[in-house]
Amino acid sequence: MVILNMGKSQSMLSYKYYIRPQAHHLYGKFTSKSKHQENVQRSLRILALEGPMTTWEMAKVRFVTNNDKVRTKEKEYRRLLVGRTDRGVRSNGILDLNLVLVDSKTTKRNPGNKYRLSLYGILYCLDVMDFNEKEIDRIAKNYEVILPLVFGNWGLLKSTIGEHVYNISLLGKGLLFDNLHIIKIENIEFYELISYFNIKSNARTESFNEEKIGELISLWFFITLLYFPNLKRKMKNKDTQKYLRKVLKKNGELNEWFSSFIKEAKTFYKQRSKIVNEISIV
C-alpha cells in the first residue's frame, strides 16, 4: 500500500531545472547509460512496475528462487537506494535526490524499509524509460494514492480520451510551458490557464508537499487537454474544450476541483485587470 508523504517537496520548476538534469547526469538519460546507471534504472523500473517494496522483495523480482543471488542483489539495491560510506567517503543514493522515498516500515520476518517512487521519481521514469502503454497502466494503478486525480481516474480517462492519457509522460520531460511569453499562441484559454498554473506552481514553494505537487501535476494534465496536438487545427474555441468537458462531465469531484481552479484563475486575472485599469499615469 502506498502512503502519502507529507514532508516538504521541491517545486515543479526544481524538477525541470535541477532534479531532472541531476538525475540525467547521475542515473542516465533515455540513451547512453553506464553500467551503474543501468542498475539504477533497473531498480527504479522495479519500483515503478511493482509499487512499494523492500530491497529484498525487489531482488526477489529478479531472482525468484535463488536465495544466494537474491542476497547479493538485495545488498546492491540497498546500496543504490541509500548510498554508502567507504573509507570516510560518502556516495549518495537515489534517496538523496528524492526520486525514491521510504514508504513505510515492514515488520514481516526481517524488519526493514519499504521504498517507493516519489512523484518526481515517477516523472523521471516516464522520461527515461521506454514504457509501453500496459506498463504505464500498471504504474498508474500502483501509484494512484499519490496522484489520485489522474492515476485514480485512469480508467475513466482512458475510456474518454483514449491514448492521449499517456501524454502525462511528457511532463517527465519538464514541459511546463513556463516560457510562453516568447511564442504566440492562438489558443488563449490554454495560454491563460497554463500561465496561471505556472504562477501558482512558483508561489508558496515553501509549503509544497507530495499532496500539493500531485495536485499541480494533475492541473498540468487537465489544462493541457485544452491544447491537444492531435486536435484538428482551426477548431472553434469551444471545441478546444471538448476533451476536458467530456472528462469533467463524467466525474463530479473532478469537475468541482477543476472549477475551483478556474474560479481562482478568474479572481487572479480580475484583480490584475483592476490594477492595470487603475493605472493613471497619463
Place this chain on the structure above:
Amino acid sequence: MSKKGTILVADDDEAVLDTTCTFLEFFGYNVVQAKDGRDAISKYRENKPGLVFLDVKMPKMSGYQTFFELEEEFPEAKVIFITAHADFSKWKKAKSKHALELIEKPYSAEKLRELTEKFYPKK
C-alpha cells in the same frame, strides 16, 4: 511510447530553445537540442534528424554557415531558419540550396505545427 520522428533545434537563446522544444515534443516528436552551430552539426551527425530548426544568429557559427556546412555533408538535410533579423541575401543563397523556409521571431505555436506537419509529416 511511439514517436513520429526526430527534430533538431539549434538556438543560443535558452528560453526560445526551451519553448520551441516543448511544443515540438508536445506535437509528438523526439527533439534534440543544440546551443550553437558547431553543436548542431555534431548532433545532426549523431541523430540524423528528419527536420532541423536553425536560429540565424548564433555564437561560433551563424545559422547560415551551419546550413552551408551541413548541406555539403548531408545534402538531404531539411532545414528551416528562425530569425529576428531577416537577412534576405543570405536567405536567397540558402534557398537556392534547398533550405525550406525562413520564419521570423516571434513565431506562433500554430506556425511551428504547420511547418513540421508539412515538411516532416506522420509516417
